[in-house]
Each structure stands twice: as C-alpha cells, then as structure tokens.
Amino acid sequence: MSDHIPSLADLRRDIDVLDDQIQDLLRRRAEAVQRVADSKEASGETGEFLRPGREAQILRRVLERHNSSLPPAALLRIWREMIAALYRLQAPVKIAVHAPNKSVARWDLARDYYGSTTSMQLCTTAMAVMRAISSQPLTLGVMTMPEDGEKEAWWPMLASRSAETPKVIARLPFVPNPEGSFADLGALVIGNITPEASGEDNALLVLMLAEEAFSFARLSAMLTQAGFAGRPLAQHRGSDGMIRVLVEVDGFVAPEDARLAVLASAAGDPNADAIVIGAYPAPVR
Template identity: 35%
Template structure:
C-alpha cells in the first residue's frame, strides 16, 4: 500500500516563508543594535567624564537624514519613535539623566509628550508649575526641565528666571515633539501640543533652527523693539513682554523668538546694542532649538 503525502497548502507555505524572512531581518536588526551599543561604548570612553551626554543638534540631523530617505510602507511616526527610544536608552547608558516635566494636577500637561520624546526608561519627575521645574533644575535636582512655550500674560512665567542668571548657564536647547503627528498617532492625552527643553546646554547649529533673545530695556515700545531687531538682521517669529514694575520708568523685558541660529557671539547682538544705546540694560541669547520635521514623507 502506497502512502500519500499530505497536500501542502501553497498559501500557508508562502506565509511561512515570509515569516521566516521577517525572523531573519529581526536577527539582523538585533545584530546591528549590539554593534551600535559597542560603538556607543567607545564614544563614551572618548568623551571621558561628562555630566550628561545630550546632543540635540546631532539628534536632529540624524532624524532629518533618516526621514529624507524613502519610507516605503513604514507607518507614520515609527522611524522617529524607534530612534527616540534608541537615543534615549543609549543616553542613559552614557550618563545619568533625570527629566523634570511640567505636569499640573489639572489641565493640559507635557508628561505624555515627554515620555514619547525621552523613551520608556528615562526617569521623569512631575512638577506642578514650570517655575518649580526651573527651580529644581537650578538646584541640581534634575538634569533638564520640560516646560510649555512662553505665553503673554501667563502667571507661571519661567523665562524671567533664566535671565536672572547673569552667567547665562540655563538655556532652551530643544523642542518636542520633533515630528508632529496627527491625533491618535502618539501617546499624548490632554497634552499641550509642544514643549521646550531647558538645561545647561547651548543649542548647536543644524541648518534649520530657531532662537530666543531676551532684551531688558527702558522707554522702548514693542513696535520699536521689533523694528530694531529687524534692522539688526533678525526675523522675529513671536515676541512677548514682561514688565518688572508698575512705574513708567520700570524696565520692560522682551522675549523674541527669531528664525535661524543665534550663538552667544553672534555679531548681530553687537549691532543691536549699538542701536539701543543706554536704553538697553540687558541683552542675552536664551538658546533655541532645531526646527521640527516638516510635513510630508518620501515613499519611494
């Protein structure tokens, strides 16, 4: 009696072959992760003993390069999410990192946006106000602070706390999220749409940047301040004012967000000082951030 071999379903066989290919690719990805971790270890040794190993400019250039490649059928948000996890995990390996996050008891916060940005393993600490997060940063209790963008007339105004430090040690150096996503494509719930990251890091030039300038002066209306900034060579995106007193002679602080990178030795700062003369009491670059990814993606 001849035994017949059971019939092989061609669809099942094709599916098994495809799954086998996925397994092989997963193995290659794992091998590459191991190799990447070894290279990171060499980088850590070359850097020596530092406080925190954060390079927001480098991160932005990496992600821009990756997103400029053809994305094929990769789901929206996956590439940036995977690399944010990688960057954050290896940052912790290189050095300690604790993130203070604006998270009031009621109302929108930045907790979920910060968790998306800093990955699953970075320690986060919640603070009820942005000012409390900045104070904790000044006291050395956290490495960086995640705060909401400044708004006119806000009670919890944090940026004047940075200008009080004449050493200009704390600045804005990054924004989040780096890749704005459609609703439902991130973990964010009851979240503010964007946050700024403050720390003892000055941002790096990336080729597509935004910067903050603080000017404290007397007898300078807002329109005049915008005109002077434009004449100095700055393109103003937004401007806020903060009065330091009720008297007519009380100084006014201006916070201007401008296009492009402004370093501490930016030559336009000298131009602005010369034009304002004795009316200017303080001029300070307050850092900035690499501009987020723009919409659209390459599929092929």
C-alpha cells in the same frame, strides 16, 4: 521563473530573520556608543554627551532616507527610544516636566521624545523644575510654551549670562504626529547644556528695555536694523520696571553675536540689553 508562493510560515520565518538582524544592529549601535564613551574617558574629554543638534541631524537624515509605509512619526519614535536608552551608557538623564494643574498632556509629549526608560518627574511649578535642574545637572526641563500676558512666566528666569543658567535646547514635538492625542501641544526643553547648531535652527532672545521704549511695531524695525528675521512671542513686565520681550529669530545665534549689541542699541535706552537664552533645531514640518 518560480511560481512558488510563500506560505505564512515562510513569511513568518523571514520576519524572525529580520528581527534577529535588527537586534544584532542595535547591539552594534550600543557598542559603538560605548566605544565613544570609553574614548572620551581615556582622552580625559569631559564634554557634554547630550547633543540636541547632532540628534536632530540624525533624525532628519533618517527621514530623508525613509521610503516605506511605516508612518514617519513611528519611525522617529523608534529612533528616539534608542537614542534615549543609550544615554545610560554615559550617564543617567532625568526629565522634569512642567505640568501646571498636573496635566498629563505635556508628560505624554516628553515621554514620546525621551523614551519609556528615562526617569521623569512631574513639577507643578516652573521653580520646581529649576530646582531639579540645579540639584541634578543631567536633568532636562520640559516647559510650557510661553504665552503673552501670562502671570507666572518662566522664561525671564533664563535671561542671564551666568554659565549656571539653563538654556533652551529643543522644541517639542520635533515631528508632529497627526494621530497623537496632544498633536497641538508644544513645549520647550531647557537644561545645563550648550545649544549647538543643527543646520536649521531658531534662537530665542530676551530683549530688556524700559516700558516707554517698547512697542511691537518698533521692535520689528529694531530686529531688521540688527539683521534678525524674527517675531515676538511674549512680553513680561518685571518688578524692576523693565519690560522683557521674548523673541524667536531665524537661525542659530551665539551668545557673543555682534547683532545683539546692535539690537540693544536700537532701543535708544542706555539700560537696554539683549540676551540669548537658547536655540533649538527647527521642528520638522
């Protein structure tokens, strides 16, 4: 057995070798993404390249393999930086941050997930975010978390079956960072992207019904009757006399899910409706 103790110079050379290998692997990763983009173009495929469900699966797999002293939040930050940077090989993605009062907190949360090289803009109103998404299809909106009783709720604007209406596709932070300055801050990400299942998901529904037909106790029974496990997040009284209730349910829910009709029917209101406004991979706990 050798009693050789490596010197600092030896250890630093080892680090240099590892850095070269990491850089080579990053180059190969970028080349693989470019081949996917070229293949799509050659085949005429015009599908969405932003895949929040697929990205969540990648991050969960990385976490499952993780076995080192490197903090998990730092590891996933590296992966998110790589994923966001490689967006550019297919198209430029922009982020519109909903930051009332020009708060930097949500900006920090968005930057942490979408990378240091992604173009970002600050929007003090939800309507400004919606305009950015409408005028630039590859713009994602990082929105404030809904709160019950808020005066200017943005989420009712998504309660539409129009293909042009943005959908909720992600929730931030995906991995909480206990050392982060804004660890308790949350956000929902919206965009003109079709939500996809990741294997562990939550969906957001908006239930619209007459005011006299609503109560939280009754809503719980209605969800159970329709086969959902969920919880109300917020309610909003519209100028049309209808109450809109934002509900988070367990699992992925497609827009054509038959349980939605059951939920609307359970309200006993002929004008009641239940609409999926998006779904997102469940954050890692």
